[in-house]
Amino acid sequence: SAVISQKPSRDICQRGTSLTIQCQVDSQVTMMFWYRQQPGQSLTLIATANQGSEATYESGFVIDKFPISRPNLTFSTLTVSNMSPEDSSIYLCSVIEGGNEAFFGQGTRLTVV
């Protein structure tokens, strides 16, 4: 099973600033997924990150707000740009192995003040 490391685990940021979240996987994967979990809510997919191409964003999420990098098959970053308190959430990185089973990082708990 894939082991996913996310950094930072939590952060408190000032509004208007940006935070970059890192996701490292212990094996090579084609696609990596970024989710947002707002307080008391379920998980919502932000985008799918493919190595060597632009990320594919879900409805309601745009590249200017959530730029993603995918420089190789084991690493990805998600940046939350120009933050506001509404961006306070848990951000999770995920991969799928064996075609079906999803594995998640521990998440990054972001608080914007």
Added chain:
Amino acid sequence: AQSVTQLDSQVPVFEEAPVELRCNYSSSVSVYLFWYVQYPNQGLQLLLKYLSGSTLVKGINGFEAEFNKSQTSFHLRKPSVHISDTAEYFCAVNQGAQKLVFGQGTRLTINP
């Protein structure tokens, strides 16, 4: 688009009592179904999954779920819960293209 509905947002149960967390999905094609657990301040952990075969699926920590195609349901059950089962439980369906769609979550609270 596929959707997942978890019918109960909160389920309080006494310790050692049985519990069922309900999940229904909408799909006209074959699906893969999952239950994940999220303990306080932690990430998601897979409890169990249905891919094919037997409709009764057993997972970790004594949980099991039954896939019912005619009712498009995948309810999660445990015959006797413990305090340590207090967590948020998410049902999810594989939407093809390897994307997961999650239900709203059910907060299971175990009372002594």
